[in-house]
Amino acid sequence: MGNFRTAFNSFAGRHGMGVALFVAIAVAAWVILLIVLPQLSMLDYSFRHNLPASQIGGPDDTYTLENYRYFMFGNDDGLNTLDIGILLRTLIAAVFVTILDVMICYPIAFILAHSASGVSARLMVIGLIIPFWVNEILRAFAFRVLFGATGLINSVGLGMGLWDAPVDFIRADVALYSGLAYAYILLMIFPIYNAVEALDRAQIEAARDMGAPWWRVHWRIVLPIAKPGIASGATMVFMLTSGALAAPQILGGPSSLWFTQVIYQWFNQSSNWQRGSAYAVILLLVCIAFVTLMMRVFKVSVGEIGK
Amino acid sequence: MRNRTVLLDHVSIRFGDFTAVDNANLKIDSGEFFSFLGPSGCGKTTLLRCISGFSDPTEGKVLIGGKDMKGVGPNKRPTALIFQHLALFPLMSVAENIAFPLEVRGASKKDRRKRADELLDMIALPGIGDKKVSELSGGQKQRVAIARALAVEPDILLLDEPLSALDLKLRQHMRAELRAIQQRVGVTFIYITHDQGEALTMSDRVAVMNSGVIEQVGAPNVIYNAPRTAFVASFVGENNAISGKVAGQTEGMVTLNTPVGPVSGRAAGGRKYKPGEQCSLFIRPEQLTLTGEAGPNTISATLRSQAFEGASTHLLADCAGTRLRLSQINTGAAAAPLAPGAALTLAFAPEHATVLPAGPMASE
Ligand SMILES: Nc1ncnc2c1ncn2[C@@H]1O[C@H](COP(=O)(O)OP(=O)(O)OP(=O)(O)O)[C@@H](O)[C@H]1O
Ligand SMILES: [Mg+2]
Numbered sequence: 265m266g267n268f269r270t271a272f273n274s275f276a277g278r279h280g281m282g283v284a285l286f287v288a289i290a291v292a293a294w295v296i297l298l299i300v301l302p303q304l305s306m307l308d309y310s311f312r313h314n315l316p317a318s319q320i321g322g323p324d325d326t327y328t329l330e331n332y333r334y335f336m337f338g339n340d341d342g343l344n345t346l347d348i349g350i351l352l353r354t355l356i357a358a359v360f361v362t363i364l365d366v367m368i369c370y371p372i373a374f375i376l377a378h379s380a381s382g383v384s385a386r387l388m389v390i391g392l393i394i395p396f397w398v399n400e401i402l403r404a405f406a407f408r409v410l411f412g413a414t415g416l417i418n419s420v421g422l423g424m425g426l427w428d429a430p431v432d433f434i435r436a437d438v439a440l441y442s443g444l445a446y447a448y449i450l451l452m453i454f455p456i457y458n459a460v461e462a463l464d465r466a467q468i469e470a471a472r473d474m475g476a477p478w479w480r481v482h483w484r485i486v487l488p489i490a491k492p493g494i495a496s497g498a499t500m501v502f503m504l505t506s507g508a509l510a511a512p513q514i515l516g517g518p519s520s521l522w523f524t525q526v527i528y529q530w531f532n533q534s535s536n537w538q539r540g541s542a543y544a545v546i547l548l549l550v551c552i553a554f555v556t557l558m559m560r561v562f563k564v565s566v567g568e569i570g571k
Numbered sequence: 572m573r574n575r576t577v578l579l580d581h582v583s584i585r586f587g588d589f590t591a592v593d594n595a596n597l598k599i600d601s602g603e604f605f606s607f608l609g610p611s612g613c614g615k616t617t618l619l620r621c622i623s624g625f626s627d628p629t630e631g632k633v634l635i636g637g638k639d640m641k642g643v644g645p646n647k648r649p650t651a652l653i654f655q656h657l658a659l660f661p662l663m664s665v666a667e668n669i670a671f672p673l674e675v676r677g678a679s680k681k682d683r684r685k686r687a688d689e690l691l692d693m694i695a696l697p698g699i700g701d702k703k704v705s706e707l708s709g710g711q712k713q714r715v716a717i718a719r720a721l722a723v724e725p726d727i728l729l730l731d732e733p734l735s736a737l738d739l740k741l742r743q744h745m746r747a748e749l750r751a752i753q754q755r756v757g758v759t760f761i762y763i764t765h766d767q768g769e770a771l772t773m774s775d776r777v778a779v780m781n782s783g784v785i786e787q788v789g790a791p792n793v794i795y796n797a798p799r800t801a802f803v804a805s806f807v808g809e810n811n812a813i814s815g816k817v818a819g820q821t822e823g824m825v826t827l828n829t830p831v832g833p834v835s836g837r838a839a840g841g842r843k844y845k846p847g848e849q850c851s852l853f854i855r856p857e858q859l860t861l862t863g864e865a866g867p868n869t870i871s872a873t874l875r876s877q878a879f880e881g882a883s884t885h886l887l888a889d890c891a892g893t894r895l896r897l898s899q900i901n902t903g904a905a906a907a908p909l910a911p912g913a914a915l916t917l918a919f920a921p922e923h924a925t926v927l928p929a930g931p932m933a934s935e
Contacts, residue, residue, distance in 0.1 A: 466656060
C-alpha cells in the first residue's frame with residue numbers, strides 16, 4: 265500500500281492532483297469492475313448449488329464443494345477420468361503449441377532484430393500483422409478449408425503423389441495445432457524481438473571471433489538475453505491456448521475435446537453455471553500453478569517478464 | 572616466438588563506389604605495438620576488421636606469418652579483436668567471460684576457472700571472477716576485455732579504440748597499463764585510435780591514415796619531427812602552416828614566397844622542389860620565438876590573444892590572414908603581459924621548419 269501511495273504522490277506532483285485522481289479512479293474502476301468483481305462472482309457461483317430460480321436465496325442455497333468434488337470424482341465415487349483427462353490433454357496440447365511457437369518465433373524475432381534491414385524488416389512486420397486483420401473465426405475456417413479432405417494441402421500432396429489417399433488432418437489435430445500456433449504467433453514474436461533487439465551485434469561477432477559456432481552463440485549469448493521475452497511470450501501463448509474456444513470448436517477433431525468446450529457445455533447445454541464456474545476456476549488455477557512451476561524451473565522471475 | 576608478421580599487400584577495401592581503404596602496404600612485426608592513427612571515418616575500423624577476418628579486402632592480400640588469409644574466418648586466424656565497445660557478455664560472470672574462448676574449445680570447467688584466475692592475476696584484478704560485468708568500473712571492464720582476448724594466447728591482439736569510452740584520467744592511466752601488459756605478454760598489439768597522445772606514447776610505430784590512405788608510417792618521434800605530408804604535419808601535434816610558392820632551393824633548404832614574406836625551412840626527406848611549386852612550411856608553436864629586430868626568417872605579426880598556462884604562455888598572432896600560434900616557456904620572471912593588437916616580430920631557425928608539398932590538412 266505504501267508503494268501505491270508514494271507512486272500516487274509522485275504522479276500527483278508531476279501531473280497535478282486532478283489528473284492523478286482521475287487516473288487513480290479510472291484504474292481502480294477498471295480493475296474492480298472489469299476484473300475483480302466478475303471473477304469474484306464466478307468464484308462465488310462455483311461454491312453454490314444449481315438451484316431453480318425460486319429457491320435462490322432460500323434455505324437450500326448454501327455453500328458447497330459439490331462442483332469441485334464432481335470434477336474429481338464424477339457421479340459415482342470413482343475418479344472422474346473423463347474430465348481430468350480432458351484437462352490434462354488440453355494442458356499438454358497447450359504446452360506443445362507453446363513450444364512450437366517458441367521454435368517458430370525465436371528465429372523470426374532474431375532475424376527481424378539483427379539480420380533484416382530497413383525495407384525487408386518492415387515488409388516482414390507487415391506480413392506478420394496484416395493477416396490478423398481477418399477475424400479469428402474466419403481464420404479458423406480458412407485453416408479448415410486448407411487442411412480439409414479436399415483442401416489445398418491434400419490436393420497438392422495428392423497431385424504431387426506424396427500420399428495417395430486424402431489425409432485427415434482434422435482428425436489428427438494437425439489443423440488444430442497449426443491454427444492455435446498461428447493464432448498467437450505475434451504474442452510470441454514481439455516480446456522475444458523486444459528482448460533480443462537490445463543485444464549488441466558486436467557481442468555476436470566477439471563470440472564468433474573466439475571461435476564459437478552459431479549454435480553456441482545462440483545458446484550462450486542470444487538465448488539468455490531472449491529468455492525473459494520467451495517467458496512472457498510463452499506465458500501469454502500458453503494461457504490463451506489453454507483458454508481458447510473458437511479454434512478447438514472449429515478445428516478440433518470429433519474425438520478431442522478442449523477443456524474450455526467442457527466448461528462451455530456446463531454453461532450452455534446443461535445450464536449449470538455453478539459447475540461451469542467451478543470448472544473455469546479449476547482451469548485458471550491449474551494454469552497459474554503450471555506457469556509458476558515453469559518459471560521456477562527456468563529461473564525466471566515475474567519482474568523480468570514485466571520488462 | 573613464432574613468425575607472426577602481418578603484411579598488408581596492396582590492400583584496398585571498397586563499399587560500392589566508396590573507397591574506405593586505398594592501397595595499403597605495410598609490414599607489422601611480431602611483438603610490435605603498432606598503432607593506426609587517423610581522424611574519425613578514415614577507415615581504421617574497416618582495415619582492422621579486414622585483418623581480423625570479418626571482411627576480405629576488395630583488392631590485395633592480407634598475410635599473417637607469410638600465409639594468405641583469404642577465406643580464413645576470424646575464428647581461424649591467430650588474432651583476437653577487442654571491439655570499440657568491448658562486447659563483454661553482460662549475462663555471464665567475469666570469469667565466464669574470460670574463459671569463454673576456452674569453453675568454445677571444450678576445456679573443462681576446472682581448467683577454465685584456473686585459466687580465468689591466472690588471467691585475472693595478470694591484469695591485476697584477482698578475485699573478481701564471480702562478479703557480474705555490470706558491477707565493474709570502466710577501467711576494470713577494459714582490462715577484463717583484454718584478459719578475455721588473451722585467454723587462448725593469440726599472437727596478435729587487435730584493439731579498436733578501446734579507451735574511447737573512458738574519462739581522461741583513466742585513459743591516461745590505461746595507456747601505461749596497456750603498454751605494460753603488451754610488454755609482459757609479448758603479443759603483437761595493433762591499436763586503433765584517433766587520439767594522437769595515445770598513439771605517440773604507447774606505440775613502437777604509428778601509421779597515420781587519412782581518407783583511407785596511409786600517409787606515413789614511422790616511430791612516434793619520426794612522425795612528430797619529420798612529417799612527410801601536409802596532413803601528417805597538421806594532424807600530429809600542434810603546427811603552424813604557412814603556404815606559398817617555392818622561390819629557390821639550396822641543398823636541404825627551401826625558401827618560399829608567402830603572404831607573410833620570404834621564409835625558409837628544411838626540405839622534407841631531401842626532396843627537390845621546382846621553383847613556383849605550391850608548398851606549405853610548417854613550424855611548431857614551441858619553435859617560434861619573439862625577437863627584437865627584423866631579419867631573415869622573421870615575421871611581423873599582430874597579437875590577437877594570449878593565455879597564461881602555468882608552465883608556458885600561448886600566444887595567438889596574425890599576419891596577412893595567416894594565423895600563427897606561439898608557445899613560450901615561462902622563465903619565472905614576471906614579464907608584463909602584452910596587449911592585444913601589439914606588434915610582434917616572430918623568428919624561427921630554418922632547420923626547425925619543414926617544407927612540404929601542398930595537400931589536404933587536418934581540420935581543427
Ligand atoms: N559496411 C559499410 N558500408 C558502407 N560504408 C561503410 C561501411 N563500413 C564503413 N563504411 C564507411 O567507411 C568509412 C570508414 O569507416 P570506419 O568505420 O573504418 O572509420 P573509422 O576510421 O573506424 O572511424 P571512427 O574513428 O569513427 O571509428 C566511413 O566513411 C564509413 O561510412
Ligand atoms: Mg572505428
